[in-house]
Amino acid sequence: MIRPPDRSPTSRTTTPRHGLARVLSKLGVCSRSQAEQAVRAGRVSVDGRRVLDPERPTDPAREVLQLDGATVGAAGRVYVAVNKPRGIVVSAADERGRDTVYDLLKDAGLPWLGPVGRLDRASEGLLLLSNDTVWAAGLTEPKHHVDKTYHVQIDRRPDTALLTALQAGVVDAGERLGTVAVSVLREGEKNAWLEIVLDEGRNRHIRRLLAAHEVGVLRLIRVAIGPLALGELPKGQWRHLTPDEVRALQRA
Template sequence: MSRRFPPTPGARQARSSTPKPKHYGSVVSLPRALSKLGLCSRTEAAALIEAGRVTVDDRPARSLSQRVDLGRMRVALDGRAIIAERPIYLMLNKPRGLVTTRRDPQERSTVYDCLPPGLPFLSPVGRLDKASEGLLFLTNDTRWAEHLLNPVSAIPKTYHVKIDRIADTDLLVALSQPIRDGSELLGAAAVTLLRSGARSSWIEIVLTEGRNRQVRRMMAASGANVLRLVRVAVAGIPLGDLAKGMTRHLTTVEVAGTRTNEKQ
């Protein structure tokens, strides 16, 4: 029995041929193509393909590994061509307690609960774990997302971290040096003491790489427990006074400022 999958509100479909903008000329897997077009996530795309609802140049999709060129090929859902959405660049102030996924098997609240209605499918640029909060970008521009996430781009990400101890000189020096955690070396681009109390401290850490749970792992390896972790800036774009759970669109100037050395 085929899985019922209603049309995504933000994804547009038409019976005319799919437009062929230059930035969609790369050859990608079919699930990724559907994500690029703003229709759905790759997981949801796989379900549509397996249900026989997706065609490429009017022929049924062969497999999940099928490669397509969105600059040359017509991709359709239920016989209707999928039209590429305009690029959207959204900032969310993620509250603590939300998971960064569209659908959660445990039915926990997700960051998608914070998004305004009427948007196409947007992918998070990186992750913030459930206990973390702060700045999270979401976009349907996969090339831009890949640029921000590529370690070669060295995009700075700034975090404010509250720990359960006084941040003495030894701790700050340790965090400023590469820290071995298992088989990985974890490093920070900058470490600054913001303020310190009798039992806790706030530290600013700037990373230019995106290892899984890197800040928490660095703190644990240095003998500190994280009480709060807030991402306050990415690529020089600050979270500012955006309220928790609220979103805003990035400005043209902000997006342009992140594109240094982006592959064309």
């Protein structure tokens, strides 16, 4: 039960209060959009009274919050790495009935977790999930420029001109699509693997960058986020991050 030891008028005025949906999200109960839906559906009460306004100022240190009749408290912080297979949707639910990343976590006994950043359906590799919304926001905030490393199989052998052009970046649909580094990992007769490092994550960033140079993507695998490498984590499996890994990503 989240009930304060002190409900005096003085203490009430010195504590920051946020909207109810935001509070539920920060407590790690669900995403903010899910919280807004739950509030509007009449599933949330504050101090025993049903609340229908997601923006209702709320102080979880001094009010009792309940969702579907169960008292809500701050969930323990959970940080998970997943090796996402190709074809899996990074979404809590898919209107077309496709498998989602949450199917990989079912029956694991985990609290609600939100994806930290994006990885499109056709892409593979390292995906982070957490209920620590502040930590997640720090990793995804564009101004922090956390490096993300990808191994990309393309449908041609690159020449120096292409590598130079990819390094320089392009403007597509009014967005600057740049890179930190581009290098060749290995080449075959008709294709090659590149390593591409980004410090930002626009929608379909690498695919759009390569398409601007008429290069097709055969596979795209994220192999690292900041100092955290995908390593030997099997495809479709997940693991908890260690405290040292959580701190290292936060520093990044």
